[in-house]
Amino acid sequence: MKSKTHASGGGFNPTSAPDYLPQTQLRELQLARLKFIVKRAYENVPFHRQRMEEAGVTPGDIQSLEDVAKLHFTMKDDLREAYPFGLFASPMEEIVRVHASSGTTGKPTVVAYTQEDINVWTNVMVRSLISCGCHRGDIIQNAYGYGLFTGGLGAHYGAEALGATVIPMSGGNTDRQIMIMKDFGANVITCTPSYFVHLSERALELGTDLRDLPLRIGVFGAEPWSDGLRQRAEEIGGIKAYDIYGLSEIIGPGVAIECAMQEGLHIFEDHFYPEIIDPETGKTVAPGEEGELVLTTLSKVAMPLLRYRTRDMTRMIPEACGCGRTICRIARIGRRSDDMFIIRGVNVYPSQIEAAILKVEGTSPHYQIVLTRAKDLDQMEVQFEVTPEMFGDTVGSVENLQRTLCHAIESTIGVRAKITLVEPHSIERSQGKAKRVIDKREG
Amino acid sequence: MKLTQLSLFLENKPAHLKVPCRALADAGISIMTLSLADTEQFGILRLIVRDWQKAKEVLENAGCVVNTTEVVAVEVEDRPGGLADLLDIIEKAGINIEYMYAFTFGRGDRAILVFRFEDPDEAVTKLQAAGVGVVEGVSLYSKGK
Missing domain, CATH: 3.30.70.260 (ACT domain)
Structure with a gap:
């Protein structure tokens, strides 16, 4: 019999024990696993062997955690070139599952799991859900897409292993999501943050205020999102919104997670060894400085990845966390370097635009950036959906809003954008990842 | 004395004026008077109707952004x-x-x-x-x- 009432916070769960390992023990565990994984990659994956030979490195050269810097980087392109099974370290009969990431250009990237890998993934997902305050007995509506995308099944197995009741909704079908959420009394939802805001808005249109439902926690990931969007999600949904981080190349969701302190994300570094590097030089940055997150899988059997370049920009938070976890913390990822676009020589991240918009009172996060080129000059247009709060009955009030938004964006990124106000629901809603940038420029 | 006027945000594109007018027509609501302010990019349609609460509801259900002004x-x-x-x-x-x-x-x-x-x-x-x-x-x- 599952209890449906919970105190907030929750007690210690033994599955989370590795989160609290003493530093010396954690480093010993990491080093033992690093040695194992480098040897495994070297002996079983021609790509890694070749790269190590080129660099004159053998598995025996890995004697400390710092020695990881002797190893080559693995890039997304390396996974594409190995399509479909080129980076597998296990024979197919030991591989129990494959996933693939959506290929924005060309072929998708394929990843593989042995049963052992699935168990590790489930373990880090349980630890993630516990960190967000989820319990045995919670009803978790899993609105991440099921399929080749890792989000759906990753969250699903974790939630089951936690002892929660899983509603395997998958993504999309918003009206049905709302009905099920209401009728089944879901108290946790897992999905992308932009989809949750979309779902909440749709619920209001249908006369359901999510704040009146038992829903109390959102575990949101798979796309970068700002603190402003978090506030919006928390207000409109009456929930606490947690950031979960992961990528299919490493394992899927459950690489890093926020805790109750919400001051950065804890990386499950007993399984994923993190480094922060300067994306230009490849050198490790000084502690606490921003750079690109690089991850080495310490326990992945089917497809070990050495120093995978995530393209996600973050920094380590060196201070001990108030939650008591000893595993390291990274700052929230406000931007993916592959989301970045360059306009008139300026690097721009959509999250910067989002932050600027949210500073202007009363504006909703529904926006889209359209890049065009006229007479060799790049133009940036930001389209906003008008809400009753942001428009008045006079032309002046609307033009004033356009000026305010234009100024907010220009002062944030240094580039002038054309502001276009559009009618509600005219920007395509994300059922999965938010499409924030439409680049119509050639080449 | 004071009347409640409805104002609607419209994109300045073909057929965008028709949507709210058709919605009101289908609901049997007569427009007593109106004015349309236009710019290159957008327009603001201002309407006076007898039952503005009902009209507002009809327009919002049709997906319009509606504000009221005295x-x-x-x-x-x-x-x-x-x-x-x-x-x-x-x-x-x-x-x-x-x-x-x-x-x-x-x-x-x-x-x-x-x-x-x-x-x-x-x-x-x-x-x-x-x-x-x-x-x-x-x-x-x-x-x-």
Whole structure:
């Protein structure tokens, strides 16, 4: 019999024990696993062997955690070139599952799991859900897409292993999501943050205020999102919104997670060894400085990845966390370097635009950036959906809003954008990842 | 006296004006008068209808962004100088007009104008003090049939 009432916070769960390992023990565990994984990659994956030979490195050269810097980087392109099974370290009969990431250009990237890998993934997902305050007995509506995308099944197995009741909704079908959420009394939802805001808005249109439902926690990931969007999600949904981080190349969701302190994300570094590097030089940055997150899988059997370049920009938070976890913390990822676009020589991240918009009172996060080129000059247009709060009955009030938004964006990124106000629901809603940038420029 | 005006945000694109008008038509709601402010990019449609609450609901269900504003209906003589005389009074009272438009029907020799003032209450008080006929909503609507 599952209890449906919970105190907030929750007690210690033994599955989370590795989160609290003493530093010396954690480093010993990491080093033992690093040695194992480098040897495994070297002996079983021609790509890694070749790269190590080129660099004159053998598995025996890995004697400390710092020695990881002797190893080559693995890039997304390396996974594409190995399509479909080129980076597998296990024979197919030991591989129990494959996933693939959506290929924005060309072929998708394929990843593989042995049963052992699935168990590790489930373990880090349980630890993630516990960190967000989820319990045995919670009803978790899993609105991440099921399929080749890792989000759906990753969250699903974790939630089951936690002892929660899983509603395997998958993504999309918003009206049905709302009905099920209401009728089944879901108290946790897992999905992308932009989809949750979309779902909440749709619920209001249908006369359901999510704040009146038992829903109390959102575990949101798979796309970068700002603190402003978090506030919006928390207000409109009456929930606490947690950031979960992961990528299919490493394992899927459950690489890093926020805790109750919400001051950065804890990386499950007993399984994923993190480094922060300067994306230009490849050198490790000084502690606490921003750079690109690089991850080495310490326990992945089917497809070990050495120093995978995530393209996600973050920094380590060196201070001990108030939650008591000893595993390291990274700052929230406000931007993916592959989301970045360059306009008139300026690097721009959509999250910067989002932050600027949210500073202007009363504006909703529904926006889209359209890049065009006229007479060799790049133009940036930001389209906003008008809400009753942001428009008045006079032309002046609307033009004033356009000026305010234009100024907010220009002062944030240094580039002038054309502001276009559009009618509600005219920007395509994300059922999965938010499409924030439409680049119509050639080449 | 004071009327509730609905204002709608519209993109300046073909067929965008039709959506709210069709929605009102389908709901059997008659538009008593309207004005359309346009810019290159967008327009603002302002409407006076009898049952603005119902109209607002209908328009919102049709996906429109609707705001409400208080406007003031004023009756003037339907003759050359009728409006000019009224504007003299408004000017002397020191009231600023944001915008104005007219009703499509008169009342015999009288015309009815809709004014958007920054402070409608203050404007009504000043206009009445100056002897201007501010029209009551109820009487206006009964004449509009």
